[in-house]
Amino acid sequence: MPPLIDESKCIRCGLCAEICPLGLFRFDKASGNPPEVAFPDECWHCNSCVLDCPKKAITLRVPLCQMLLHRDVRQLYDAGKE
Amino acid sequence: MLKITQFFETDVLVVGGGIAGLMAGIAARDQGADVIIAEKADTRRSGSGATGNDHFLCYIPEKHGDDPRLVLHEIADSMLGSNMDADIAMRFLNESFNVVKSWHEWGINMRLHDDWTFMGHAFPGRPRIFLKYDGHNQKAVLTREAKKRGARLLNHHPVLELIKDENGVAGALALDVSSPEPAFTLIRAKTVILATGSGNRLYPSTSTPGMLFNTGFCPGCTAAALALSWRIGARLVNMEIPFRHAGPRYFTRCGKATWIGMYRYPDGKPLGPFVTKATRELGDITGDVWNTSFTDLMCNGRGPAYMDCTQDAPEDLAFMREGMASEGLTSLIDYMDANSIDPGKHVVEFGQFEPFLIGRGVEIDINGQSTIPGLYAAGDVMGNFRADMGGAAVMGWISGKEVAAACANRSLISAERAESDAWLNERLAYYGSFYERKQGAGWKDANMALQQIMNDYAAVGPHRVRSGSLLSAGLEYLRQLREQAVAQLSTPCSHTLMRATEVLDLMDCGEAVIRAAMERKESRGLHQRADFTFTNPLLNNKFLEIWREDGAVRMNWRSKRQ
Ligand SMILES: Cc1cc2nc3c(=O)[nH]c(=O)nc-3n(C[C@H](O)[C@H](O)[C@H](O)COP(=O)(O)OP(=O)(O)OC[C@H]3O[C@@H](n4cnc5c(N)ncnc54)[C@H](O)[C@@H]3O)c2cc1C
Numbered sequence A: 001m002p003p004l005i006d007e008s009k010c011i012r013c014g015l016c017a018e019i020c021p022l023g024l025f026r027f028d029k030a031s032g033n034p035p036e037v038a039f040p041d042e043c044w045h046c047n048s049c050v051l052d053c054p055k056k057a058i059t060l061r062v063p064l065c066q067m068l069l070h071r072d073v074r075q076l077y078d079a080g081k082e
Numbered sequence B: 001m002l003k004i005t006q007f008f009e010t011d012v013l014v015v016g017g018g019i020a021g022l023m024a025g026i027a028a029r030d031q032g033a034d035v036i037i038a039e040k041a042d043t044r045r046s047g048s049g050a051t052g053n054d055h056f057l058c059y060i061p062e063k064h065g066d067d068p069r070l071v072l073h074e075i076a077d078s079m080l081g082s083n084m085d086a087d088i089a090m091r092f093l094n095e096s097f098n099v100v101k102s103w104h105e106w107g108i109n110m111r112l113h114d115d116w117t118f119m120g121h122a123f124p125g126r127p128r129i130f131l132k133y134d135g136h137n138q139k140a141v142l143t144r145e146a147k148k149r150g151a152r153l154l155n156h157h158p159v160l161e162l163i164k165d166e167n168g169v170a171g172a173l174a175l176d177v178s179s180p181e182p183a184f185t186l187i188r189a190k191t192v193i194l195a196t197g198s199g200n201r202l203y204p205s206t207s208t209p210g211m212l213f214n215t216g217f218c219p220g221c222t223a224a225a226l227a228l229s230w231r232i233g234a235r236l237v238n239m240e241i242p243f244r245h246a247g248p249r250y251f252t253r254c255g256k257a258t259w260i261g262m263y264r265y266p267d268g269k270p271l272g273p274f275v276t277k278a279t280r281e282l283g284d285i286t287g288d289v290w291n292t293s294f295t296d297l298m299c300n301g302r303g304p305a306y307m308d309c310t311q312d313a314p315e316d317l318a319f320m321r322e323g324m325a326s327e328g329l330t331s332l333i334d335y336m337d338a339n340s341i342d343p344g345k346h347v348v349e350f351g352q353f354e355p356f357l358i359g360r361g362v363e364i365d366i367n368g369q370s371t372i373p374g375l376y377a378a379g380d381v382m383g384n385f386r387a388d389m390g391g392a393a394v395m396g397w398i399s400g401k402e403v404a405a406a407c408a409n410r411s412l413i414s415a416e417r418a419e420s421d422a423w424l425n426e427r428l429a430y431y432g433s434f435y436e437r438k439q440g441a442g443w444k445d446a447n448m449a450l451q452q453i454m455n456d457y458a459a460v461g462p463h464r465v466r467s468g469s470l471l472s473a474g475l476e477y478l479r480q481l482r483e484q485a486v487a488q489l490s491t492p493c494s495h496t497l498m499r500a501t502e503v504l505d506l507m508d509c510g511e512a513v514i515r516a517a518m519e520r521k522e523s524r525g526l527h528q529r530a531d532f533t534f535t536n537p538l539l540n541n542k543f544l545e546i547w548r549e550d551g552a553v554r555m556n557w558r559s560k561r562q
């Protein structure tokens, strides 16, 4: 779920795991694996990991229930004319 | 049994390395005190200011004139004003410009367009009090400044408990969450500054009830300072007066003043009378003044309410996008880009968020000291003053200076005495039991149960009421929940143990809220009593203090300091 790590870009530096304000990742340098997203549903979607990753290997997937409710403005003004 | 594996001693222990905590650490080091900052996550990116902010409340004489009271009046009329002791506010104002100048020197851009520029959160024709700045790098800069001065940073160390002796506060117990296996750290300190930020996850998310972490402020901030203070008998204040922020739905995120646009009904009519066109200088302050508008419109069927930036000048739209990056809203920008949401073409629905604890909490004096000697508090945790980012930076700075001076007259508790402290050992066993219990309830169960109880029995307006019978039922259900949680919680690793302690902290805060709400036998703001529907003028200038003493809960009404 929320942060997705592109394993081909990740250099296993562990920075995302250090800085995440919610402590979502688990990182074991010795394993040679990228950090594991151990607690995905605790993501605040703050973007810290995305901003700090030196390889731009992380993207956020915002859950569907957090969709941003929006409308084309013409729907508003057309409603005003009715 | 889980053991203490690390021991530290220091003059000043700062709990929480957010904005207030880092500023406190910097100021105390500047005065020569020895400083440890214990932070739950990592100070480079933690707390509500993790990725940025863009409005800093302050008084700059060359812009506002010689009388800081002018700014004080604007605060009183703003959404920050209700819980304020004026003596603290005046000290804040008088020291704010120095902090602003330091930040600029350190490399946080406080002078957009090469001048002190005040924008947003303002009424037409009135003084503007929010300095517009670019805070995208604020946490990295403050961390660097704290380290440069020799403050010791203990990242990944949430503080779980305070200890005290006959002279006041004496230190703290922290949990080491840097590896999955939990361990404890004991920090003996002459003084402690609590700076753990706001209290989130006490009420269910209004927009997305199933989501514990979709909050306006940082969901890792769970009012630890309030709970720690409560458990060792410091006074809390204004706990019963609720506060709710507003902003976009369903992607909950504060920072509504960064949006340059008009609040509108679905037929395009403006919600408020203040401006006819939003500009970067003014924006539309309706959302601050008529804070409940978004809920009112849903309940009366005239909604939803929209934020409409489509009439902005193109330069203002570009400026807003830059402002969102300064404000730390890059995830929202990325999301909008990825989903082709264009504020120049689309209106975005706004709503009220769930209640949270900010500007109600630890009672402080003009130096930032709580009612326990040596124990200070700064930032969102303060109960009798609130100015968000500016408040955190400046009050952190003030408390850091004060605490360093206070150290001269305070001594360090001895290692033997601290380690054999009965309260400390009781709490070690208590927290350790959740880890040792191999099967049981998860922390999420407990958090959701708490949110249900708060939402049903200590409800927050508009259109929701509290009453004596509801509140006393809530108090009993909360007691039952706590009893069951303590008997059943099972946390297999350091991370889940930390989450469980957050929920237990929130339960203490919930209890203080409910008890204080029972005592406030009137309706005021979002505290709506079905059994006392009026606002009592005799309580206009009164604050309600609540604290624990000798195993009982005490309350006292005191006059607000003018
Ligand atoms: C998106 C957004 C935009 C905002 N924009 C503005 C703005 O423009 N202007 C404005 O005035 N305000 C703004 N705010 C509010 C502002 O960010 C906060 O008021 C400010 O960060 C408060 O500082 P603080 O130090 O009190 O708390 P925080 O900065 O939240 O720091 C608290 C710290 O304590 C740590 N912590 C928590 N519990 C513990 C524990 N038990 N032990 C150790 N550490 C702990 C946390 O990890 C965190 O690092 C905004 C908030 C958000 C979320």
Ligand code: SF4
Pocket (backbone or CB within 6 Å): A005, A009, A010, A011, A012, A013, A014, A015, A016, A017, A034, A035, A052, A053, A054, A055, A056, A057, A058
């Ligand atoms: S910060 Fe980026 S490169 Fe480093 S471990 Fe995380 S994902 Fe990999």
Ligand code: SF4
Pocket (backbone or CB within 6 Å): A002, A003, A019, A020, A021, A022, A023, A024, A042, A043, A044, A045, A046, A047, A048, A049, A050, A060
């Ligand atoms: S977006 Fe923030 S909370 Fe989510 S994983 Fe990244 S750093 Fe952690």
